[in-house]
Amino acid sequence: xxxxxxxxxLALVLPAGxxxxxxxxxxxxxxxxxxxxxxxxxxxxxxxxxxxxxTGLGISGPFPALAANTLVTGPPxxxxxxxxxxRGGMPAFKNELGDDDMAAVLTYIxxxxxxxxxxxxxxxxxxxxxxxxxxxxxxxxxxx
Numbered sequence: 001x002x003x004x005x006x007x008x009x010l011a012l013v014l015p016a017g018x019x020x021x022x023x024x025x026x027x028x029x030x031x032x033x034x035x036x037x038x039x040x041x042x043x044x045x046x047x048x049x050x051x052x053x054x055t056g057l058g059i060s061g062p063f064p065a066l067a068a069n070t071l072v073t074g075p076p077x078x079x080x081x082x083x084x085x086x087r088g089g090m091p092a093f094k095n096e097l098g099d100d101d102m103a104a105v106l107t108y109i110x111x112x113x114x115x116x117x118x119x120x121x122x123x124x125x126x127x128x129x130x131x132x133x134x135x136x137x138x139x140x141x142x143x144x
Contacts, residue, residue: 040108043101047093048109056113062089067113076120080106080128085136094132099125 038046045054051063058065066072072079083106086092097105103122110117 038101038104040104043105044108066109067115072109073115073117076124077128080120080125081132084129084132
């Protein structure tokens with residue numbers, strides 16, 4: 001009898017259903033992953049195609065073709081430094097493109113429109129960015 005009164009008292013005091021076994025809670029959702037880097041083609045379309053054209057054929061005179069261009073298919077350090085620092089009328093993209101997007105767009109143009117040059121790795125972009133930044137620093141002109 002005492003047990004019955006105790007249960008009845010608990011039923012009055014506790015919210016309904018609290019004596020029932022609590023169902024298992026779903027696992028918390030995984031944190032949202034960082035957005036993936038854009039594809040090289042998407043980076044090119046957003047940043048380069050207005051001048052160099054979607055076909056990579058450029059506009060005669062101010063915007064050279066990237067298709068079959070030895071600057072594009074040659075050593076990757078020359079191309080990477082050109083895109084990072086700009087050249088002639090071409091703007092510098094060192095502040096506009098991160099290392100992932102820079103590697104993606106360089107790899108894209110080195111392999112698009114019949115170009116068959118090797119891809120550019122993110123680690124290479126990081127190294128070329130550091131080298132270009134060091135070379136752009138003013139030299140200490142004081143005698144030692």
